[in-house]
Amino acid sequence: MERYDPRAVETRWQDVWARTRAFEVPAGVADDGRPTAYVLEMLPYPSGEAHMGHVKNYSMGDVIAHYRRRTGARVLHPMGYDAFGLPAENAAIRTGRPPGEITRENIATIRRQLQSHGYSIDWTRELSTCEPSYYRWTQALFLRLFDAGLAYRREAPVNWDPVEQTVLANEQVIDGRGERSGALVEQRLLAQWFFRITAYADRLLDDMADLEGRWPERVLTMQRNWIGRSQGAEVSFPVAGETGLALDVFTTRPDTLWGATFFVLSPEHPQLERLLAGVEDPAAAERVRAYVEAARRTPTDERSAAERPKSGVPLGRDVINPVTGRPIPIWVADYVLMGYGTGAIMAVPAGDERDFEFATTYGLPITVVVAPPDWDGGPLAQAYTGEGVLVDSGELTGLAAPSQAKGAAIRYLEEREIGRATVTYRLRDWLISRQRYWGCPIPVVYCEGPGEDGIVPVPEADLPVLLPDVSDYHPRGRSPLATAEEWVRTTCPRCGGPARRETDTMDTFVDSAWYFLRYCDPDNEAAPWDRRVVDTWMPIDQYIGGVEHAILHLLYARFFCKALTDLGHLDVQEPFARLFTQGMITRDGAKMSKSKGNAISPREIIDRYGVDTARCYILFIGPPDQDADWNDQGVEGMYRFLSRLWRLSAEAAETLPDEPAPVAPLAPDDERIMRKAHWAIDKVTADLGGERFSFNTAVAAVMELMNELTEAKRGAASPGAVRFALSTAASLIFQFAPHTGADAYERLTGRRVWEEEWPSADSALLESDTFELVVQVNGKVRDRVPAPSDASQDDLLTLARDLPNVQTHVDGRQVVKEVVVPGKLVNFVVR
RNA sequence: GCGGGCGUGGUGGAACCGGUAGACACGCCGGCCUUAGGAGCCGGUGGCGCAAGCCAUGGGGGUUCGAGUCCCUCCGCCCGCACCA
Numbered sequence: 001m002e003r004y005d006p007r008a009v010e011t012r013w014q015d016v017w018a019r020t021r022a023f024e025v026p027a028g029v030a031d032d033g034r035p036t037a038y039v040l041e042m043l044p045y046p047s048g049e050a051h052m053g054h055v056k057n058y059s060m061g062d063v064i065a066h067y068r069r070r071t072g073a074r075v076l077h078p079m080g081y082d083a084f085g086l087p088a089e090n091a092a093i094r095t096g097r098p099p100g101e102i103t104r105e106n107i108a109t110i111r112r113q114l115q116s117h118g119y120s121i122d123w124t125r126e127l128s129t130c131e132p133s134y135y136r137w138t139q140a141l142f143l144r145l146f147d148a149g150l151a152y153r154r155e156a157p158v159n160w161d162p163v164e165q166t167v168l169a170n171e172q173v174i175d176g177r178g179e180r181s182g183a184l185v186e187q188r189l190l191a192q193w194f195f196r197i198t199a200y201a202d203r204l205l206d207d208m209a210d211l212e213g214r215w216p217e218r219v220l221t222m223q224r225n226w227i228g229r230s231q232g233a234e235v236s237f238p239v240a241g242e243t244g245l246a247l248d249v250f251t252t253r254p255d256t257l258w259g260a261t262f263f264v265l266s267p268e269h270p271q272l273e274r275l276l277a278g279v280e281d282p283a284a285a286e287r288v289r290a291y292v293e294a295a296r297r298t299p300t301d302e303r304s305a306a307e308r309p310k311s312g313v314p315l316g317r318d319v320i321n322p323v324t325g326r327p328i329p330i331w332v333a334d335y336v337l338m339g340y341g342t343g344a345i346m347a348v349p350a351g352d353e354r355d356f357e358f359a360t361t362y363g364l365p366i367t368v369v370v371a372p373p374d375w376d377g378g379p380l381a382q383a384y385t386g387e388g389v390l391v392d393s394g395e396l397t398g399l400a401a402p403s404q405a406k407g408a409a410i411r412y413l414e415e416r417e418i419g420r421a422t423v424t425y426r427l428r429d430w431l432i433s434r435q436r437y438w439g440c441p442i443p444v445v446y447c448e449g450p451g452e453d454g455i456v457p458v459p460e461a462d463l464p465v466l467l468p469d470v471s472d473y474h475p476r477g478r479s480p481l482a483t484a485e486e487w488v489r490t491t492c493p494r495c496g497g498p499a500r501r502e503t504d505t506m507d508t509f510v511d512s513a514w515y516f517l518r519y520c521d522p523d524n525e526a527a528p529w530d531r532r533v534v535d536t537w538m539p540i541d542q543y544i545g546g547v548e549h550a551i552l553h554l555l556y557a558r559f560f561c562k563a564l565t566d567l568g569h570l571d572v573q574e575p576f577a578r579l580f581t582q583g584m585i586t587r588d589g590a591k592m593s594k595s596k597g598n599a600i601s602p603r604e605i606i607d608r609y610g611v612d613t614a615r616c617y618i619l620f621i622g623p624p625d626q627d628a629d630w631n632d633q634g635v636e637g638m639y640r641f642l643s644r645l646w647r648l649s650a651e652a653a654e655t656l657p658d659e660p661a662p663v664a665p666l667a668p669d670d671e672r673i674m675r676k677a678h679w680a681i682d683k684v685t686a687d688l689g690g691e692r693f694s695f696n697t698a699v700a701a702v703m704e705l706m707n708e709l710t711e712a713k714r715g716a717a718s719p720g721a722v723r724f725a726l727s728t729a730a731s732l733i734f735q736f737a738p739h740t741g742a743d744a745y746e747r748l749t750g751r752r753v754w755e756e757e758w759p760s761a762d763s764a765l766l767e768s769d770t771f772e773l774v775v776q777v778n779g780k781v782r783d784r785v786p787a788p789s790d791a792s793q794d795d796l797l798t799l800a801r802d803l804p805n806v807q808t809h810v811d812g813r814q815v816v817k818e819v820v821v822p823g824k825l826v827n828f829v830v831r
Numbered sequence: 832g833c834g835g836g837c838g839u840g841g842u843g844g845a846a847c848c849g850g851u852a853g854a855c856a857c858g859c860c861g862g863c864c865u866u867a868g869g870a871g872c873c874g875g876u877g878g879c880g881c882a883a884g885c886c887a888u889g890g891g892g893g894u895u896c897g898a899g900u901c902c903c904u905c906c907g908c909c910c911g912c913a914c915c916a
Contacts, residue, residue, distance in 0.1 A: 218834085222835085225911075264916090336914080337915070348916090354914050426912095620855085620856075621856090623844085633857055636857085637856055692847095703855055704854075704855070710873095774851050776897075824851090825851075827897065
């Protein structure tokens with residue numbers, strides 16, 4: 001007898017799929033009348049080897065893709081590589097080899113591995129973000145945003161690693177230190193490129209209402225927090241003794257303005273030097289400068305720790321509280337952040353915990369304006385942030401704060417022109433420039449010619465601006481591209497005079513903010529995409545990936561679609577109609593990593609058991625959105641199951657006559673098997689087609705079906721019934737274990753399972769003439785008895801009452817209530 | 832601190848609208864087959880109890896004929912954001 005040989009089965013079917021182009025969809029507008037489905041998993045970074053997270057991600061997507069295909073959709077299911085980025089560049093610095101060479105090697109490796117996993121991917125659409133054929137369009141999109149004023153350059157504080165001599169992305173700063181060097185990161189002011197994502201803050205926030213229930217709640221919450229919209233007022237505080245100069249603050253509680261007893265500037269506040277110039281005591285000014293310098297040197301993460309004790313220095317000058325007319329002192333303190341609001345606050349210690357702590361530390365006055373309900377008129381032991389009634393607040397006194405008072409305060413300020421309603425966001429503009437080599441060049445030049453044209457975009461016809469070859473990839477305070485003098489020197493497209501190229505490259509999140517659009521029309525040489533083609537596929541029906549991209553990638557991609565839709569290139573407000581975030585695969589409860597030595601590579605598992613075992617196991621181990629712990633013995637069990645499925649199918653195909661499935665009336669053994677098969681169809685359909693991706697229970701259902709089909713249990717079942725049940729098992733497991741499923745199915749039926757329509761369960765075989773009636777007394781199960789499905793409530797009660805076990809518990813007591821749930825149970829309530 | 836999620840056998844987990852708690856699998860125990868087995872097959876397996884039965888879904892309380900599921904409360908764990916004015 002033949003043995004289950006996963007490798008032979010894999011080779012055979014992967015060959016067939018490639019040869020018959022089974023999962024390719026023709027280019028262009030999809031118009032064959034079938035509904036379309038776009039199923040996408042987040043594209044991998046090609047680090048070389050595929051890991052278990054990849055297997056989970058792509059296996060999930062593959063189940064969905066197969067299911068959608070077999071339920072009648074034309075499915076787009078592509079793959080590509082997020083190929084620019086630091087790991088390859090760091091490898092280049094280490095080895096001296098060009099990052100492109102390293103990356104292309106890594107891509108070849110991961111492609112080979114992914115292809116060996118047998119996913120139903122249309123490989124003709126494969127793309128790689130580091131190829132000029134792709135990044136020319138990244139550049140084109142940059143130019144469209146630039147023309148629309150959505151891409152701009154300005155000076156900004158950035159993370160500077162003094163050891164590596166480079167700017168670092170926020171993600172590369174761990175606890176205030178450079179990820180690789182371990183050096184304390186400093187803030188530096190450098191000219192940088194930004195995308196104006198803040199212009200879309202409201203829409204990014206408001207449109208999330210449509211994603212409710214279709215995206216994981218926590219991802220929506222994370223994005224909402226990240227955007228961080230706060231409604232309040234901007235209020236202007238005149239500087240005492242200097243006519244004309246005023247400092248603006250943002251506050252969410254303008255109603256507490258009467259309680260503002262001091263004023264705090266961030267150490268980075270731009271007006272600080274000007275204010276210091278007017279300070280009379282030079283020692284005081286020196287103290288402020290020393291404080292500012294110390295703050296600058298403090299790592300960002302450390303500075304923004306909430307538990308840190310408050311510190312600050314008095315500036316030696318006052319502002320006038322615009323509603324009380326009284327002077328209040330200005331302080332400089334690093335708990336006020338330049339990056340939020342105006343970089344200055346009015347401090348209301350009675351109503352804000354931070355201001356309270358600061359006031360207590362430095363002995364500043366605390367004036368109660370929102371009276372706590374139980375207030376005795378004395379000093380507060382801590383800030384009161386709850387609801388209350390305003391006291392000592394001019395004409396607002398007596399209003400409920402903040403409910404009534406907030407709006408009243410804004411009207412008050414606007415009437416007197418000392419403030420106005422404002423909305424502030426936590427979201428900042430997206431800093432996209434990197435002083436790094438291995439990224440997409442920013443397609444602009446700086447004119448040095450007679451035209452003095454300043455920043456000039458490279459005409460789209462001249463794209464791509466190719467990444468030049470350089471010999472040294474070390475960042476030395478400027479982008480390595482700057483060393484390519486030949487490349488940097490160019491001519492101004494506008495005046496024809498000399499010009500220098502921009503040497504920064506783009507953040508790799510720009511590359512991945514639109515790749516899913518390119519998949520729709522990957523070979524278009526005239527445009528990033530043809531809008532009609534994109535319209536047939538977008539939005540993505542199901543997007544699947546790790547929760548680590550909950551904010552950045554998903555927010556950037558949403559922004560791109562909105563901006564490009566506004567510019568007329570697209571009609572996609574939300575690119576990802578449904579999002580699923582998968583949990584991690586852990587080992588012994590910890591994240592797998594090479595450094596911990598607990599990583600288990602898919603390659604080892606596949607070599608040993610075959611890819612189908614790996615794919616099934618990873619989806620069987622638990623609900624896919626949860627983290628799941630890898631268990632070596634569990635894999636073994638999955639291998640046994642697939643072996644059994646294959647072996648029984650192969651044996652049946654060889655030994656049992658090819659008879660059709662039996663029809664009613666069914667012999668008892670046939671009926672049992674046929675019922676189980678239809679039950680499994682029903683169960684798997686619900687698990688895959690429903691809202692939840694219950695892959696684990698779907699696999700379990702096929703296992704149950706197989707358990708019904710062992711030689712011992714088959715009994716006198718007819719060959720037709722056995723063949724039907726086995727081919728059903730093969731057809732249902734195919735989505736999870738495509739090679740094994742396809743092979744078993746073909747042996748049994750001679751047909752290709754992926755071309756088969758999704759099976760439908762026969763409702764007659766889902767229902768039964770009898771059911772097991774559960775009989776309870778006072779809610780406790782006392783007996784079970786077979787009962788006819790069509791029995792009346794009275795019949796069920798009679799049946800139940802006669803049971804000896806029930807009699808024992810009811811005997812001698814009074815039945816006060818009888819509950820009947822048809823088809824389920826009877827409950828006698830006795831006293 | 833704010834927000835989100837979770838807590839079920841030795842283990843991963845199942846249980847749709849409140850209606851048989853523990854599907855399926857791992858592990859463990861026993862058996863068959865075998866020179867042997869880390870192969871295959873069959874059976875058992877929440878706890879206590881000889882048994883009838885009792886106890887069990889983090890703890891406590893409530894609603895209900897009936898609660899893992901709903902409500903209140905406490906405890907614990909995980910994740911995200913965090914001096915955001």
